[in-house]
Amino acid sequence: MIIVHTIDEVRQAVQAARKAGGRIGLVPTMGALHAGHGSLIEQSVAECDFTVVSIFVNPTQFGPTEDLDKYPRTLDADAAYCEQLGSDLIFAPSADEMYPAEQWTWVMTENITEGLCGANRPGHFRGVTTVCTKLFNIVQADIAYFGQKDAQQAAVIRRMVTDLNMPLEICVCPIVREDDGLAMSSRNRYLSADERKRALCLSQALTHCKEQVVAGKTESAALIAEMMAILEQQSAEIDYVSIVDPDTLEPVEQIAGPVLALVAVTIGKTRLIDNLLIGLNDN
Numbered sequence: 600m601i602i603v604h605t606i607d608e609v610r611q612a613v614q615a616a617r618k619a620g621g622r623i624g625l626v627p628t629m630g631a632l633h634a635g636h637g638s639l640i641e642q643s644v645a646e647c648d649f650t651v652v653s654i655f656v657n658p659t660q661f662g663p664t665e666d667l668d669k670y671p672r673t674l675d676a677d678a679a680y681c682e683q684l685g686s687d688l689i690f691a692p693s694a695d696e697m698y699p700a701e702q703w704t705w706v707m708t709e710n711i712t713e714g715l716c717g718a719n720r721p722g723h724f725r726g727v728t729t730v731c732t733k734l735f736n737i738v739q740a741d742i743a744y745f746g747q748k749d750a751q752q753a754a755v756i757r758r759m760v761t762d763l764n765m766p767l768e769i770c771v772c773p774i775v776r777e778d779d780g781l782a783m784s785s786r787n788r789y790l791s792a793d794e795r796k797r798a799l800c801l802s803q804a805l806t807h808c809k810e811q812v813v814a815g816k817t818e819s820a821a822l823i824a825e826m827m828a829i830l831e832q833q834s835a836e837i838d839y840v841s842i843v844d845p846d847t848l849e850p851v852e853q854i855a856g857p858v859l860a861l862v863a864v865t866i867g868k869t870r871l872i873d874n875l876l877i878g879l880n881d882n
Contacts, residue, residue, distance in 0.1 A: 600678075600681060600682045600686055600687055600688065601687075601688050601689070602674075602678055602688075602691060603688065603691070604690075604691055604692055604693065604696065605692065605696060606692070606696065606737050609688070609690045609737055609738060610737065610739075612687075612688050613649070613651065613688075613738055613739060613740075616648065616649035616687070619648075620648070621647070621648030622646070622647045622648045622649070622741050622742070623647060623648070623649050623651065623740040623741050623742075624643030624644070624646060624647030624649070624650045624651065624740055624742050624743070624744065625643070625650075625651050625652075625653065625734065625735070625738045625740035625742070625743040625744070625767075626639045626640050626643055626650065626651070626652045626686075626743070626744045627653045627655075627730075627734050628652060628653060628654055628655075628677075629654070629655060629656045629657065630654040630655075630671070630673060630674065630677050630691075630785075631670070631671035631673050631677070631785035631788070632654075632673075632676075632677045632680050632681070632785075633775075633784075633785065634775050634783055635746055635748060635774070635775040635782075635783035635784070637680065637684055637775075638746075638772055638773070638775050639744040639745070639772050640652060640681060640684045640686055641684055642770065642772055643686075643742070643744050644684060644685040644686065646742065646770075647741065647742065649687045649688070650685070650686045650687050650688070651686075651687065651688045651689075651738050651740065652681050652689050652690070653689075653690045653691075653692075653734055653738070654674060654677055654690070654691045655690075655691065655692055655697060655730070655734075657697075657726055657727075658698075658726075659698070659702065659725070659726030659730060660722075660723050660724075660727050660730065661723075661726070662722065662723065665720075666786075671785060671788060674691055677689070690734075690737075690738070697730065697733060702729070705725050706728040706732045706759065706763075707724075707725050707728060708755050708758055708759050708762070710847075711754055711755055711758055711847065711848050712724040712725075712751075712755055714839075714841070714843075714848060714850075715751045715839055715841060715843075715861060715863070716838075716863060716872070718839070719838060724751075724752075724755055727752055727756075728755060728756070728759050731759070732759070732765075735760075735767060739767075740767055741767060741768065742767060742768040742769075742770055743756075743767055743768070743770070744770050744772060745769065745770070745772070746771070746772055746774065746775075747771050747772065747773050747774045747874070747876075748774045748775075748782050748783070748872070748873065748874070749872070750859060750861060750874040751848060751861075753769070753771045754845075754846065756769055757769050757771070774873075774874075776802065779799055780799060780803070780806070781798055781801070781802060782801070782802065782871075782872075782873045784871065784872075786870070786871065787869075789867075789869040790866065790867065790869055791867065794866045794869065797833040797834070797835065797866050798833075798866050798871055799833075800832065800833040800835055801835075801862050801864065801871060801872075801873040803829055804827075804829040804830050804840070805826070805862060805873060805874065805875040806875070807825060807826065807829060808822050808825070808826050808860045808877065809860070809875055809877045809881060811825065812854060812877050812881070813881055817853055817855070818852075818853060818854075819850070819851055819853065819854060819858075820852070822842060822854075822860075823840050823841070823842060826840045826860070826862065833866070835864035835865065835866055836864060836865040836866075837862075837863075837864050838863035838864060838865065838870070839861070839862070839863050840862050841860070841861050841862075842854070842858050842859070842860050843858065843859050843861065844858065844859070845857055845858065845859040845876060854877075854879065855879075856879065857877065857878045858876075858877050859874055859875070859876055859877070860874060860875050860877055861874040862874070
């Protein structure tokens, strides 16, 4: 495995792999890797001949009051983990490499970015779609891997790729959870021991919602109220609790088919998100 820091180096390595007939996989990350990222890397290694893992804390997707400066940067540990999982190349650019001049060109996806995380994080998805477009253009992978935990991001990227006829496949992999149900996240390391216990309310609220839907309850407003009550019991500061269409992310009032239940809260000073796909025939 090699680590490169420039766009030219990535392109040269990918071109060599492509000439050898290789299928190229890309796993875009911001580093601080955990088993959730690992599942994406493992799937790429299994399905592709050459796996690129990008590690870049993208400044354009952070708001002015968000945690850009303190976001964990653990390149040495991340590199060892990627090598262990069989990655071929890490692309770890600087901000100046990715944004060498003032950015005048942005990629924006409408409608699907306006609710949920987009409602209270103005500019966030503009930064996500722009940096992903840059990475897709730089690496020119056949397939890119994203995690279901960032469900809105995954839906936005899928829509962007479809709308702009980008020549790659988007694979969204299942959420990886701790044994107690907490969704793995780089931000979990910010939690104190007490906050870590309280954070279980996210998965507990979602599991309760699924159980109620399976039992026959289909009115979203009632289900949302019950989820909020579970979150409030742990003094979670609620950003949103929603039940939406899995593809369009439009709110669903009466459940008649598969839906996506999502929660976003702040525990202590840490913002956490989680979601669960729910079908009427789940058990």
